[in-house]
Amino acid sequence: xxxxxxxxxxxxxxxxxxxxxxxxxxxxxxxxxxxxxxxxxxxxxxxxxxxxxxxxxxxxxxxxxxxxxxxxxxxxxxxxxxxxxxxxxxxxxxxxxxxxxxxxxxxxxxxxx
Amino acid sequence: xxxxxxxxxxxxxxxxxxxxxxxxxxxxxxxxxxxxxxxxxxxxxxxxxxxxxxxxxxxxxxxxxxxxxxxxxxxxxxxxxxxxxxxxxxxxxxxxxxxxxxxxxxxxxxxxxxxxx
Numbered sequence: 026x027x028x029x030x031x032x033x034x035x036x037x038x039x040x041x042x043x044x045x046x047x048x049x050x051x052x053x054x055x056x057x058x059x060x061x062x063x064x065x066x067x068x069x070x071x072x073x074x075x076x077x078x079x080x081x082x083x084x085x086x087x088x089x090x091x092x093x094x095x096x097x098x099x100x101x102x103x104x105x106x107x108x109x110x111x112x113x114x115x116x117x118x119x120x121x122x123x124x125x126x127x128x129x130x131x132x133x134x135x136x137x138x
Numbered sequence: 139x140x141x142x143x144x145x146x147x148x149x150x151x152x153x154x155x156x157x158x159x160x161x162x163x164x165x166x167x168x169x170x171x172x173x174x175x176x177x178x179x180x181x182x183x184x185x186x187x188x189x190x191x192x193x194x195x196x197x198x199x200x201x202x203x204x205x206x207x208x209x210x211x212x213x214x215x216x217x218x219x220x221x222x223x224x225x226x227x228x229x230x231x232x233x234x235x236x237x238x239x240x241x242x243x244x245x246x247x248x249x250x251x252x253x254x255x
Contacts, residue, residue, distance in 0.1 A: 058243070060243075066248075067246055068183070069245075070242040073241070081242055113181060115183060122241075123169075123237075124171040126185055129175075129184075132181050132182070134181075
């Protein structure tokens with residue numbers, strides 16, 4: 026049973042560029058959440074997708090957007106990259122119910138120069 | 139808004155000893171869930187243990203157990219017979235449980251645990 030997968034593992038971009046990160050959920054899961062983890066910090070919630078809709082959003086600007094596909098996989102897009110967007114981006118999948126455990130992928134390390 | 143506080147940035151313990159990591163949280167909700175995740179140098183966030191707030195019994199998973207004190211809003215993790223593979227960052231996390239569609243995790247800042255051979 027494959028767990029949560031993310032691609033790519035590492036990415037280097039320059040300021041002002043756009044980036045797309047991808048996530049495939051654990052088999053049987055229908056909900057995908059994205060988190061940003063700056064160096065030395067705990068993850069911060071970006072948004073959550075369920076039934077191809079953004080269900081909940083954290084305190085992130087509109088430059089951060091996402092999408093969920095019919096097969097439940099998801100993309101995170103970041104436009105107009107800033108140096109401060111350098112971080113580890115974590116995807117987590119779960120079932121869509123209260124209290125369901127979120128299982129994390131290995132993350133994508135983004136470096137903005 | 140919920141907050142999660144981990145007051146021990148770093149801890150170290152000898153192999154085979156017992157160690158306790160502290161976590162406190164602040165919420166006005168009555169129904170919620172608490173989690174401990176570990177993040178080894180490989181970066182993958184791995185679930186260690188979870189606790190439902192409506193359950194009085196403390197959760198246990200093999201060498202890992204929690205001390206959940208709902209009134210004090212405290213949720214500590216005890217690791218018994220610590221092993222070298224337990225070396226990692228440990229994050230405490232809170233999830234609301236009142237409303238469907240509000241299942242975001244709020245994390246603490248983490249505790250870096252080192253097991254010394």
